[in-house]
Amino acid sequence: MKYTAILPFVVAATTAFVIPDEVTAQKLALNPEPHHDEKSWWDGIPSLDDVRSSVEDTFSDAVDAFESGAQSFLDSLPEIDFEIPDFLPESWEVERPGRGRKGHHGRHGHHGATNLTIYQAIHESKYSTKFAKLVDEYPDIVKALNTTKHNVTAFVPTDKAFEKIPDHHKKPSKEFIEKVLEYHIVPGLYPAGRVLISHTLPTFVKEDSLGGKAQRLRVSVGLFGLRVNFYSKVVVANIFAANGVIHGVESILVPPPPAGRIISLFPQKFSTLILAAEKSGLSKEVHGHKTTGSTVFAPTNWAFQKLGPHANAFLFNTEKGLGYLKALLKYHIVANETLYSDAYYGKDGRTEVDTSAAQFHVDLPTLLDEKNLSIDVARWGGFISIKINGFTRVSIQDGIAKDGVIQVVDSVLIPPHEHHGEYIDGDEIEVEDLIERLEPYVENKKEQSLWGEL
Template identity: 55%
Template sequence: MKYATVVLPFVAAAAAFVIPDEATAEQLALDTNGPTEKASSSSSPWWHKLSGPVDDLLSSSGNAFDAALDTLNTRAGKLSSFLPKVVDFLPSRDYTSKPGESGHHGGQTNLTVYQAIHASNYTTKFAALVDDYPDLVEKLNSTSANVTAFVPTNKAFEHIPHHDDVPKEFIEKVIQYHIVPGLYPVGRVLFHHTLPTSLIEEHLGGRPQRLRVGLSLFGLRLNFYSKVVVANIETKNGIIHGVESILVPPPPAGKVISLFPTKFSTLQLAAEKTGLSHHRHGDGDGDGDDRPELTGLTLFAPTNTAFERLGPGANAFLFNTEKGLTYLKALLQYHIVVNETLYTDKFYGKKKGEEDGGEGDDDDYYEDGEKKRGEGARHYHLDLPTLLGDAHLAVDVTRWYGFVRVLINGRVHIALEDGLARDGVIQAVDDILIPPRQHGRPASWDLDLDGGIPVGELVARLDPYLERDGGSQNEQEPAAGEL
């Protein structure tokens, strides 16, 4: 049967493949803080704790670390020797050197990426899909530009139900999502947290949808669940990595959140009680929804732990009183950034034309790691506008090669980084983000020292934003997607 009609159910399978089950997520990602529900406010990966003088030390030690990182980068290319091996991925006649002679698992071939996936007995099903799309055939066969292809092995298709009515447009997007422009051997992949794909996403403002990269004790994985099983097959026009699962473009942020009730059930309840769960993109279809279409979003999603840390008094006020719901909505709005998507290693800013009539994107506010390699640690500061009026989030990003530390409002770390969504990114936080006291209003409470926040302090922090708009803030705010 032609595999152009065998890919996936349109919605259900997409969610299933993009997001792992909760046990897997706990094992693969949430363990950065230990058991998330029991983590203290100071729990974070060790590099998150670098601050002040230590950052200065890293910044001034570029030369000392460059040699070490060069060695690490070289050895990273040999990571594939620890991966499960796909024997004879390509017939030996197609190699210009035997596998392993170049220091890589896969070896080299004079074939193009397109020719190589057809020559291999392990990728015939994916190759059959590609054949139905001339533009993709050209992309994988052309030598005018290099590509990196994360190719599902035939085994990845074994448990996919047969569907004859899957739209060709959807299958094309799935294939595009496996193709990354440029050369990304394993050594370079490890210096990134996300990678841009050939899938251009309208809900990201026409920017590339991205793949999440993660290295754990269980191997190199993409989007939490798809393991790299063969690496660094060098072709005439790029590199092939074999993966054990099909990569499917992520669903909207609201769907992602709903798949983790033990982590985000309180956030879901808050969204429902405040009406934010009914927000959606403006679509210009004449149905009365004239809010502008989103071009990406960043959701700093508070976990159940974050709400618990507010204390029982604050939670009772927010969730169980009519007045409290107004403050709860304001609190949620302070966690949502629209039209700006902040990954830990890439920033999709507002289109310049939206503000000054210019052209191009403000995407290179900070750049991919290798562009600034050799300059040690680099620090970037961003003030991100939220849905809470003119309340901004102060975000500081410190990048040191493959390590990234993100600090929000000077104190909150990201508990789980780069949860990909169709319309943006989810950065999970284990502390509620609360606007700082305005000038002239001294703080009387510190979460780290005092624990749960008093209701009076919470009200004082949010009141200025409610009062300015007469208690009905942001009635015309752009849609924030479905939370």
């Protein structure tokens, strides 16, 4: 059997930043990136063609769902179908989202159509033999999937998923494989209906870089079904067992690399951010500092272009401007606190805060002398909006990372005046205004190396 770095993210995690040799602010201004060129987001990833295609489709679907509005998004959920193969014997019941049978207390019944446990079920299926064989090598995983004391949800890769593993790589360590297996298991019962209104799900992986909190999966729904971590499509849903539920997925799920390395995979979306971190010296300054979680509000190339040619020329092409550029970048980074769209790991990862209310507010201290970002999260069923400082919205939510989460923004976040207090919307700004807003933090030089691997 072939075991290796299962997805391109693992291979890419070992690569360094891709920094252009010379990029001037004038060039940035003269070569604008269209605001709606979403597919360029994926062009930089060195992935298999089918993975690249599925990610592009997923992103386009997500944008379509976002623009259609919350109500139409929610209305569409009951109509979404799944591709249901004969994952298990015909005598076993397979349900579809929104059409399942109800169990005790109004929930989908967790004793399902079989008395077998999830562990027993994956051994009975001819479509999950490779995953089942891997599980057998790890007693703790066997116990988790076989106990009836607690419900679990398993995202089980089909045998075809293992065919994507390259032949020429060495077998990874047992510790790595065990972590991969744990990443497919979610504590608790998550039938398709519950998954559809979730954005992230906790897994069995306890990540040191998150302060020992659960590493999470990203789930999203589009016109062509449900996907996990952008690339893995759910091909069969709601196989109920005695101790939980199984969802079959078409690709193996791999715990993600650090946030900085993920950003470096997408230079066509983040080349300006990557360049800024390198030229300002921030990437060297913060390298190697351990954190217990983080939130990176990552501005796109378009976000920097919106600042205008004069601001970009000052920030990137003057010696004085580089100090202001570093301060500006620090205002986008929160160390030791991780804010997903539907979960929040508080200071030092010690506290997990309930964010299920319709409105949730938190002030996140940034690396810019702990200058706070005001965050408002609004929820309507499965639709979530994240707003920063009153008006800047997160355009792409929940880029799951080893050491936190990436929230993509299409406007550069600029701190308020020290005395005036007003925010701006990240559009074109005069150099004098930019200097006034950032100068206190540059002059004080209270630059704390709190961030991990940017």
